Amino acid sequence: VHIELINTGRELLLGRVLNTLQLWICRQLADLGYDVNRQACVADDGPQIQAAVRESLSRSDLVITTGGLGPTSDDLTRDWIARLLGRPLAPDPETLGRIERLFIQRRRVMPASAKIQAMVPAGARVLRNDHGTAPGLAIEVRPNPFRAEGRPSWLVLLPGPPRELRPMFTQSVIPLLLSEFPSTEKFVCCILKTTGLGESLVEEKIAGPLQKLVQDGLDLGYCARIGEVEVRLGARGGRAEKIVNEAEGIVRGLLGRLIFAAGDSSLEAVVVGALTEQGKTVALAESCTGGLIAHRLTNVPGASVVLKCGLVTYSNEAKTDLLGVQAITLSQHGAVSEPVAREMAQGARRRCGADYGLSVTGIAGPGGGSEGKPIGTVFMALADEAGTTVERHFNPYDRETFKFAASQQALDLLRRALLPFP
Amino acid sequence: VHIELINTGRELLLGRVLNTLQLWICRQLADLGYDVNRQACVADDGPQIQAAVRESLSRSDLVITTGGLGPTSDDLTRDWIARLLGRPLAPDPETLGRIERLFIQRRRVMPASAKIQAMVPAGARVLRNDHGTAPGLAIEVRPNPFRAEGRPSWLVLLPGPPRELRPMFTQSVIPLLLSEFPSTEKFVCCILKTTGLGESLVEEKIAGPLQKLVQDGLDLGYCARIGEVEVRLGARGGRAEKIVNEAEGIVRGLLGRLIFAAGDSSLEAVVVGALTEQGKTVALAESCTGGLIAHRLTNVPGASVVLKCGLVTYSNEAKTDLLGVQAITLSQHGAVSEPVAREMAQGARRRCGADYGLSVTGIAGPGGGSEGKPIGTVFMALADEAGTTVERHFNPYDRETFKFAASQQALDLLRRALLPFP
Numbered sequence: 001v002h003i004e005l006i007n008t009g010r011e012l013l014l015g016r017v018l019n020t021l022q023l024w025i026c027r028q029l030a031d032l033g034y035d036v037n038r039q040a041c042v043a044d045d046g047p048q049i050q051a052a053v054r055e056s057l058s059r060s061d062l063v064i065t066t067g068g069l070g071p072t073s074d075d076l077t078r079d080w081i082a083r084l085l086g087r088p089l090a091p092d093p094e095t096l097g098r099i100e101r102l103f104i105q106r107r108r109v110m111p112a113s114a115k116i117q118a119m120v121p122a123g124a125r126v127l128r129n130d131h132g133t134a135p136g137l138a139i140e141v142r143p144n145p146f147r148a149e150g151r152p153s154w155l156v157l158l159p160g161p162p163r164e165l166r167p168m169f170t171q172s173v174i175p176l177l178l179s180e181f182p183s184t185e186k187f188v189c190c191i192l193k194t195t196g197l198g199e200s201l202v203e204e205k206i207a208g209p210l211q212k213l214v215q216d217g218l219d220l221g222y223c224a225r226i227g228e229v230e231v232r233l234g235a236r237g238g239r240a241e242k243i244v245n246e247a248e249g250i251v252r253g254l255l256g257r258l259i260f261a262a263g264d265s266s267l268e269a270v271v272v273g274a275l276t277e278q279g280k281t282v283a284l285a286e287s288c289t290g291g292l293i294a295h296r297l298t299n300v301p302g303a304s305v306v307l308k309c310g311l312v313t314y315s316n317e318a319k320t321d322l323l324g325v326q327a328i329t330l331s332q333h334g335a336v337s338e339p340v341a342r343e344m345a346q347g348a349r350r351r352c353g354a355d356y357g358l359s360v361t362g363i364a365g366p367g368g369g370s371e372g373k374p375i376g377t378v379f380m381a382l383a384d385e386a387g388t389t390v391e392r393h394f395n396p397y398d399r400e401t402f403k404f405a406a407s408q409q410a411l412d413l414l415r416r417a418l419l420p421f422p
Numbered sequence: 423v424h425i426e427l428i429n430t431g432r433e434l435l436l437g438r439v440l441n442t443l444q445l446w447i448c449r450q451l452a453d454l455g456y457d458v459n460r461q462a463c464v465a466d467d468g469p470q471i472q473a474a475v476r477e478s479l480s481r482s483d484l485v486i487t488t489g490g491l492g493p494t495s496d497d498l499t500r501d502w503i504a505r506l507l508g509r510p511l512a513p514d515p516e517t518l519g520r521i522e523r524l525f526i527q528r529r530r531v532m533p534a535s536a537k538i539q540a541m542v543p544a545g546a547r548v549l550r551n552d553h554g555t556a557p558g559l560a561i562e563v564r565p566n567p568f569r570a571e572g573r574p575s576w577l578v579l580l581p582g583p584p585r586e587l588r589p590m591f592t593q594s595v596i597p598l599l600l601s602e603f604p605s606t607e608k609f610v611c612c613i614l615k616t617t618g619l620g621e622s623l624v625e626e627k628i629a630g631p632l633q634k635l636v637q638d639g640l641d642l643g644y645c646a647r648i649g650e651v652e653v654r655l656g657a658r659g660g661r662a663e664k665i666v667n668e669a670e671g672i673v674r675g676l677l678g679r680l681i682f683a684a685g686d687s688s689l690e691a692v693v694v695g696a697l698t699e700q701g702k703t704v705a706l707a708e709s710c711t712g713g714l715i716a717h718r719l720t721n722v723p724g725a726s727v728v729l730k731c732g733l734v735t736y737s738n739e740a741k742t743d744l745l746g747v748q749a750i751t752l753s754q755h756g757a758v759s760e761p762v763a764r765e766m767a768q769g770a771r772r773r774c775g776a777d778y779g780l781s782v783t784g785i786a787g788p789g790g791g792s793e794g795k796p797i798g799t800v801f802m803a804l805a806d807e808a809g810t811t812v813e814r815h816f817n818p819y820d821r822e823t824f825k826f827a828a829s830q831q832a833l834d835l836l837r838r839a840l841l842p843f844p
Contacts, residue, residue, distance in 0.1 A: 011645035013458045015449025016613075016652060019441050022463070027437025036435045038474070041444070041461040052460070072625050074643060111626055161646075163819060191438075203494050204533055222494060223433035224583075230438060284734070290720025291713035294734040298712025299822055301788050303736075309744060310734030312706070312716040318731040318774065322744075352740065366723050397585060400721055 001181045003029065004056040005039040008049055008067040008077055009160060012041045020162060021066045028169060033187030033236075034177065044068055046080040053081060057146040057153050061181065064173070067160035069134040071113040077157060078119060078137070085141065085155075087121035092135075095126055099133045127156075127172040132164035138176055154180060188240040190233045190248050194258040195267065195412050199224040202231065205254050213247050220247070226401055227408030228267070231255075260415055267411045268296040274418040275306035282414065283352035284310040285323050285344040285359040287335065288378060292407045293360065308354040313344070323347030336361050338379050338390045345381035345388055356417070357383040360410050362395075364402045376402060380410045382417055389413065423603045425451065426478040427461040430471055430489040430499055431582060434463045442584060443488045450591060455609030455658075456599065466490055468502040475503060479575050480568040483603065486595070489582035491556040493535040499579060500541060500559070507563065507577075509543035514557075517548055521555045549578075549594040554586035560598055576602060610662040612655045612670050616680040617689065617834050621646040624653065627676050635669050642669070648823055649830030650689070653677075682837055689833045690718040696840040697728035704836065705774035706732040707745050707766040707781040709757065710800060714829045715782065730776040735766070745769030758783050760801050760812045767803035767810055778839070779805040782832050784817075786824045798824060802832045804839055811835065 005025060011017045019041065026036045037060070042048045049068065056063040068077030082089050096118035103110035117134040120126055127136030137157040143150030156173055158165045194202060199222050207220070214220055217239070221232035231251055235243040252259060261270050275282060284293050284307070294310030297303045311322050316335055319325040324347040325340055333339045341361050349357025362378025369375035376396035382389050391413060395405040427447060433439045441463065448458045459482070464470045471490065478485040490499030504511050518540035525532035539556040542548055549558030559579040565572030578595055580587045616624060621644050629642070636642055639661070643654040653673055657665040674681060683692050697704060706715050706729070716732030719725045733744050738757055741747040746769040747762055755761045763783050771779025784800025791797035798818035804811050813835060817827040 010643055011652075011654075012444070013448050013461060014452040014643075014645075014654070015445045015447065015458075016645045016654075017647060018445050022434070023437045023440050025437065026435050030436040037465075037470075039435060039463040043459075048459075071622060072644060073629065111622060113622075163823070200493055200533055200535070204535075207495065221432055221436075221496060223438045225439060230433075232433075232436070232438075286713075286716075289717075290725070290729075291708075291716025291732050291734065292720075294708075294713025295711075295717045295825075298710075298714075298734070298736070298786075299825070301821060303712070307712075307734070307736055309737070309740040310713050310732075312713065312720070312729070312732030312734070314720070314726040314729055315731070322731060364720075399723060401585065403717075403721070 001034055001062060002060045003034055003036050003062045003064070004060045005036050006049075006052050006056060006063065006065045007039065007041045008044055008065060009041070010043040010045075010074070013043055021160070021165060024162065024166060025064065025066070025169065028174070030189070032174070032177070033183050033189075034181070044074040044076055046076050049077055049080050050084045053084060053155070054146050057141060057144055057155065059147075060153055062154045062156065062177070064156045064158060066158045066165060069117065069136070069157060069159045071111065071116055071133065075116075078121070081155070081157065082121040085121065085139065087123060087139075089119040089121055091115070091118050092120040092126055095120070095135050098128070102133060127158075127168050129159060129164050130167055130171075132159060132161055134159040134164070136165075136168050136172065138172070185236045186238065186240050187236050188234065188244045190244050191263055192231045192233070192248065192251055192255070192259050193261045193265070193267075194229050194231065194255055195227055195260055195408060196258050197229065199229050202229045202255070206231065206251050209250050209254065210247055213243055213250075216243055218243050218247050227405045257416065260412065266296075266300075267408060267415065269300045271411050271415050271418065272297060272300040272303050272306055274415065276302060278418065280355040280418070281306050281308045282356040282358055283308045283348040283354035285348035285357065286310065286312050287314055287319070287344070287360060288362040288364045289360045289403050289407045289410070290314070292403050293358070293410055296407060296411070308352040311348060311351075319344060323351060334373070336363055336373055336377060336379060338392065341379035341381040341390050342383070342388050345383035349383045355384060356414060357381075358410055358414055360406055362402075362406055364399045366399065378402075378406045378409070380406070380413055382413050384417065389417070423456055423484060424482045425456055425458050425484045425486070426482045427458050428471075428474050428478060428485065428487045429461065429463045430466055430487060431463070432465040432467075432496070435465055443582070443587060446584065446588060447486065447488070447591065450596070452611070454596070454599070455605050455611075456603070466496040466498055468498050471499055471502050472506045475506060475577070476568050479563060479566055479577065482575055484576045484578065484599070486578045486580060488580045488587060491539065491558070491579060491581045493533065493538055493555065497538075500543070503577070503579065504543040507543065507561065509545060509561075511541040511543055513537070513540050514542040514548055517542070517557050520550070524555060549580075549590050551581060551586050552589055552593075554581060554583055556581040556586070558587075558590050558594065560594070607658045608660065608662050609658050610656065610666045612666050613685055614653045614655070614670065614673055614677070614681050615683045615687070615689075616651050616653065616677055617649055617682055617830060618680050619651065621651050624651045624677070628653065628673050631672050631676065632669055635665055635672075638665055640665050640669050649827045679838065682834065688718075688722075689830060689837065691722045693833050693837050693840065694719060694722040694725050694728055696837065698724060700840065702777040702840070703728050703730045704778040704780055705730045705770040705776035707770035707779065708732065708734050709736055709741070709766070709782060710784040710786045711782045711825050711829045711832065712736070714825050715780070715832055718829060718833070730774040733770055733773075741766060745773060756795070758785055758795055758799060758801060760814065763801035763803040763812050764805070764810050767805035771805045777806060778836060779803075780832055780836055781805075782828055784824075784828055786821045788821065800824075800828045800831070802828070802835055804835050806839065811839070
């Protein structure tokens with residue numbers, strides 16, 4: 001199945017907003033074994049939307065567009081696509097009624113412009129929007145005037161707001177996909193997430209040993225993020241499972257504890273899961289990460305049970321007052337030092353009555369570096385009843401990258417303590 | 423100038439990673455008055471990269487690609503583009519020397535595969551990489567065999583890692599752009615960032631009054647994010663400044679204090695800026711936002727001076743122990759209530775000796791809602807020497823969206839206290 005995705009929205013081309021819809025839609029499709037062959041962004045401009053849709057229809061079995069179905073003047077997708085396909089628009093009474101009820105329910109006055117969203121091109125299926133006003137539309141283009149021999153395609157128009165698009169995709173688009181494009185080939189994919197080594201070094205360790213399987217059809221890919229390298233092992237066909245299982249065994253054997261998860265889990269989810277399972281709690285003392293570790297942990301449902309408390313202590317005063325770091329330790333070693341990291345972790349653990357105390361102190365920049373401790377230097381410590389471990393890392397990046405890398409290293413320190421065996 | 427951007431990387435089409443490069447590159451170009459006309463993602467697949475580049479070259483004055491220049495086996499861009507253009511590759515000694523020195527400097531062993539990155543197509547300019555191994559390449563395609571009448575184009579190949587691409591873009595691509603495509607028309611753009619109203623309502627307030635200016639050439643756009651709507655006012659040509667200034671005056675008159683920034687500033691940067699200017703400090707008591715407010719504030723350089731401390735207090739125990747919230751208040755009203763928000767803000771302020779205490783307590787979900795306080799309910803309070811203000815909001819979204827919306831509302835509560843006049 002050849003699939004293309006077209007995201008409309010000038011804000012995407014002006015660099016005002018990240019294309020989170022692409023991430024989400026591609027992920028959903030990949031998990032079902034469908035590949036997106038190409039993705040494109042075009043502005044909210046009628047002729048440009050038409051041109052992109054026409055090109056994609058000439059190549060694809062399924063074209064998905066996002067955005068441009070709303071009520072404002074730059075919402076043009078519905079109109080220009082109806083025109084491209086030569087299908088007149090007419091109001092759909094059911095949709096109109098639903099929009100009117102939604103405004104009543106939200107206790108808001110319905111602007112006249114909202115009615116435009118109930119216009120539907122002839123022959124289109126309405127995909128109900130349970131979380132907003134504009135419905136989606138699914139159009140079977142048969143014959144497809146833009147494709148060789150008129151081969152039919154499906155064209156699916158989805159609204160731009162993620163809260164509206166996501167449930168609509170799950171409820172309406174996936175069933176359509178499964179019934180119109182049933183998969184003929186088995187597809188198996190295994191993702192192993194690692195932390196602690198760069199992409200080149202991960203590849204150097206595993207690429208050679210996997211070479212034979214690659215020749216047998218293993219699709220081997222890497223994806224590097226800050227503090228994280230994902231290894232993707234995929235295969236299709238009757239032997240897919242065997243190939244992927246064998247590859248997974250090889251990678252696990254070679255990377256061992258560098259692997260923190262198989263599949264989708266984030267490092268913070270692994271940590272919260274392990275704490276929950278073991279009935280343990282953690283207290284945080286964050287200086288340079290500034291609350292990011294607490295934020296990441298609390299993104300995981302159920303974190304409230306295992307996170308005793310989080311203390312963001314930038315100033316020496318807060319380190320002394322809230323964590324009990326000794327003034328003499330601060331003055332002798334400086335706030336960014338092994339002894340201070342140690343006392344912060346111990347202080348957080350003691351102060352909050354947690355099983356683990358985890359601390360981070362470092363120099364995020366842009367100011368504050370010195371020769372012995374350049375910008376990017378960070379100390380982190382983990383205290384438990386047995387003692388305290390301190391690590392020093394060096395993340396010479398911009399401020400936000402530094403914070404994320406440090407949060408990743410600190411969470412991994414805790415993971416390795418919680419899960420000592422691979 | 424017709425510009426197209428091609429991002430290569432299977433991980434983008436598999437939905438494993440957000441396209442942050444697109445955001446950044448488009449933003450840089452927009453700020454200089456250049457429009458990106460189209461953006462596309464294709465997999466790390468030689469023929470697909472070739473096809474996409476060929477199509478873009480047939481339409482564009484400038485084509486920028488990202489990714490696929492590294493040392494691993496799925497880095498194919500350099501090779502396949504050299505082949506498309508019929509240009510042989512040869513090693514560039516200067517680049518090779520730089521890569522070797524980089525490995526020595528990082529105290530790492532250089533893998534043999536790293537040398538591939540020093541291969542340069544005939545006639546290409548090398549764009550030095552000061553933050554990584556793979557250099558960028560700029561190729562003047564003259565004549566351009568894919569374009570009508572052989573009209574020339576520039577093709578710029580950039581590495582995928584943002585830390586490498588960004589400085590390279592600033593140092594090498596922008597100067598190339600300015601010298602090869604000097605702008606002929608004045609371009610003025612003003613961005614006004616608002617919070618507190620949805621996109622439809624913002625448009626309803628301003629679209630009518632701006633209609634005349636739109637007819638005169640004002641380019642009016644909206645961009646909605648969680649808790650934020652951006653109004654974009656742009657114009658080109660001799661009267662651009664006059665048109666944009668007049669539009670800005672109208673929008674400011676109508677939206678007033680809903681506007682928190684002109685241009686690029688985030689709400690957290692505005693808050694840190696105002697606190698710094700006024701010599702004030704803030705202490706945070708976060709329950710359901712779980713450290714996100716502290717994280718956002720500490721993303722702003724200089725935040726360490728104004729953020730006295732941040733306390734992430736999920737449990738009742740932590741609220742009592744660290745913030746001094748009374749047990750009876752918790753038992754009578756529940757942790758998510760106006761009185762608890764009030765005591766949390768007052769407690770954080772007092773405990774940390776800050777000028778302001780800012781608190782948030784709410785129900786992020788997925789669990790924990792009740793009839794009177796459904797999931798999405800959040801209370802926030804701001805305490806200062808004059809008293810305490812409490813607000814109740816309702817953000818019935820998924821967990822992460824809820825957290826962001828609540829953090830935005832809380833930061834805005836502080837902003838309005840710091841900057842009471844528009």
